[in-house]
Every structure is written in structure tokens, then in C-alpha cells.
Amino acid sequence: MPEGHTIHALAGRLNRAYAGKPVRASSPQGRFADSAAQLDGEVLIGAQAAGKHLLVEVDGDRWLHVHLGLIGNFAVTPLADGIRPEDVPVQGEVRLRLASDTHVADLRGPMVCALITAQEAHSVLDRLGPDPLRADADPDEAWARISRSGKTITELLMDQAVIAGVGNVYRCEVLWRHRIDPHRPGRELRQSSWDTIWADLVRLLPLGVAYGQILTLEPQVEEAERRLAAGEEPPVITGRSLGTTFPREFATYKRAGEPCPTCDSRIRTAKVAGRTLYWCGRCQRRR
Template identity: 55%
Template sequence: MPEGHTLFALARDLHEAFAGTTPEVTSPQGKFTEGAAELSGRELLRATSRGKHLLVEFADDRWLHVHLGLIGSFTVDSHEWTAEVPALGQVRLRLRTDQHVADLRGPNLCEVASPERVDAVLDGLGPDPLRPDADPDVAWARIHRSSRTVGELLMDQSVLAGVGNVYRSEVLFRHRLSPFTEGRRMRRASWRLVWDDLERLMPLGVATGRIVTVEDELLAVEAALGRGEVPHLTERSSYVYKRAGMPCLTCGSRVRTRVVAGRNLFWCGRCQRRH
């Protein structure tokens, strides 16, 4: 499932391509015909995201609300011709101007929403580390009262918006935290380490289009961006994510895995003992 940095970058790209325009909105697949007709020809005011939710505001209090789910994708392409661009695959929604085409495929949710519906969605989400208005204390208030494990809580979008399975596994390893610690037993200082690290990691995901968590790669990416260069990234590496049965890069112990909150959590039992 795309994590929050993917949606943040998608909202940025949609905003840059379509804000201030009146795109033609269609449903080549035919499953969103009525919703597309309601949006087509209205001015697109802005695109934003919160966690894994994409929200696109149109004139007259109309919003497009999208959740990509496990297999959804939303591509934004430029073109310099006015002829019809063929829809490849099952395109649920298409935004089109003379300069850009954006195609949505396979979303878990695609709806036209009212401002009240958008407010309800936002009210149900925890703080998003990518947003400047995010308050980590809101998440902490939910964590330190909970008997659920930290590994579960980090995947709960009502606690923390935008974090998925990769960031969960990697950030807990980076701070040697046991994913099976109950939230009420977690120290506030440990929570701030996690939050501050997510504020570092996730913007780099937006900038590179990749989840980067291994420290030497992080430093190289930060240095390249600081010089105004495009970072050179090879195949994604990780400390524990998808390394079940392989030796821990720090201690050599075997990386473990278990389904937690519906996804395969990865951790090192020797390194991650902190509560």
C-alpha cells in the first residue's frame, strides 16, 4: 500500500498540473461516470493530502476524495497535443487539460465529497509527519493510554496518519524499540525519537520517490539534495523490512517476522529490546 510520502508527492504533482484550470473529468472505465460529470468543467482549486488520503478541491464546494488502497495508482503526465490520449488499463478517473492527463486506476475509494465529509475524514486521522501543522502530542495522547502494542499503533491511521508497514518496521529498528511494547509502557522520549525520525525520513521519501532508511544512504541523499543534485539511488535497502530469516545488519541475529495489524512486521529480537 502506498505510504504517506507517495500521496503527498501525488498531491503536489496534481496541484502543479491542474490548480487554476478547469479540467475535463471522465471515467473511461465507466464506474465513476456520475461523479466525473459532477466535477468536469469546474475549476480545480487545490490538491492536498493527509496520511493516505488524497483530497482535491473543486469550485462550488466539491471535493474529490481518493484512497488508493493496496493496488491503486494515480499517474500525472504532460503532453503537448490536444488529440485524445488513449486510456490504457482500467482507468476509473481521468483529469485532462491540453497540457496534462492524470489517470486513476484501482483505488480503494473514489468519491465526490462535501466539505462536511472531508472534515469528518480529517477528524478521524492522526497527525501526519509531513504536514507543518501536525501535532505529535495528539498521537502521544492516544498512544500512552493504549494497551495495544506500538507495532499496532503505528499502523492505526487514527493515531498516526501516513505511516505504513515499511516505515513502521524501519523506524522501530532504527531506535531499537520493541514493536510489542504496549503503548502505555512507551516512554514519551521514545515516542519523540520516533516522531522526529519520521519528520526526517518521510520528506526524503517525497523528494526521491523512495523510502530511504539506512543511515549511510540517508546521509548521501541529504548531502546530494543539499547540493541541489538528484540523489543516485540503487535498489532499495532496509534494515529489517522484507529481510525475514536473514542476518541483522547490526548484530547478525536472524530477522523475524509476524503479522501485526494485518501486515508482516519485521524486527530483530536482539537489537529491539527497548521499551
């Protein structure tokens, strides 16, 4: 489920639930028991996302590093009145449970869950390319790599050292939105095309954070922007639920053989570096 927008939303949820307060930590599954014991009772200073990585600073110069991978889930649930954290049943293999008087957060199936030093946390950040959701992001750093790479733009968009936070859905959809051939080598991409991709991701990803779902069809994107501008509060995402404000619709993703919204040509599919790419062979022809 997670691309960068999911992790940024998660960091916000964790901050609202726990930041500045001591947290109870446990590992019902047991695999993370030692680290949970070290976390237990410490003040959770703040959570931040960098691409698909979650970094939570904890008192005592320690950082909790979580990467959900493809199948992981970190469900933050507010407690109903009178319910204590220990009353919430543990369902499945919960690697880490964070609890307070107000919330329970259960981590399942992560690719990474580790307690690391500040230095190690910085090295995680250093390995990542710019993240369109972060204020400190510099798109020129990504362009420097893209413009001298023989790899295709679709591979480069998935390379977290080039740009952080983009996954398979956003890469397929953003290339379709700008009619860019996914097989075009980075070094043959015009800088104006890159600037357009970056600006679009800066526009799209915050909508994904706000609504808890990937929005890439222009009518949905504009409707989401309109609602946010009008001050509408998106529904709060809790537990394992996903955003359902808008129907789950894409232009290319998982639409192999179906008509392109623009030209009716059939959406094509191919495995690229182990992941399924979707694109319109007509709109996204090399030009």
C-alpha cells in the first residue's frame, strides 16, 4: 500500500497521537522485544517521513526506523472512552505496539523496524534523493542524476536515491499525465520535462497525504484541491482503513488492455525491473 504519501500521513498521525509524551512500547510478536524494552517509557520527540522511510526521534538520542515495504502496515487507532490500550486485542503478528492513554498503534509486516543512532538516521536521509513532500527538497539533485543516466525515466523514478517517495502508481500515472515515454533514457529527457514532472508531484503528493489515496485523474485532483481550498477537512484515517473520499480510479495503473482515457488506445503493460509498468503506447510515444 505505501508510497511516500502514506508514510508522510503516518508521521503526522503519530505526531498528533504521541509527540512530546512518554510512550508505552511492546512487541507482542516478540521479534522486536529488546528494542521495544528500550523504547518503553521514553518520550517520543517527533516523527518524520523521508520518501518511504519513517524516522521517529526518541528521547535519549535514539531513532525508530520503520520501512513498511510492500506489505507492511502501521495502524494508529484512537481509543474509545474507557478503553485502555491493553484492552485492545492483538490481531496477527504485531511487531511493535505503541500505546498511550489515547491511542494504540500496531506495526505489522514491516521490511525494516530498528532502533538506530542519530548518525544512522542521518545516513538513511543521505542515501535518499529529494522528496517532493519535504520542504528541504532540491529537484536539481535529481536532475543531476537523471540527465547523465542511461537508465530509463521509469526506472529512475523508482530509484529512491534519485527521487524519494515515488512508487509504482505515481510513476505510471505521472508519466501518463505528461505524455512521456517511460522507456526514454534519462539523459535524453528534456529538463523542462523533468521540471514538469517534479512540479506535478509537488502538486499531487500532498493530495495523497490529505485524502489517504492516490489521486491522479485531473477531475479528482481539481476537486480535491477545491475542497481543501474551501477549508474542508478530509476524513481522518485510522486503523488499517484507506481513504475512500474518491473512487479508486487511475488512467493507466492496473488497466492493462483497457482504453486510455485520452485516446482510447489500449493500455500496455510490461515488467520493468520486477515491477509492472503500465502506459499508453500512443499518447506516450517518444517525441
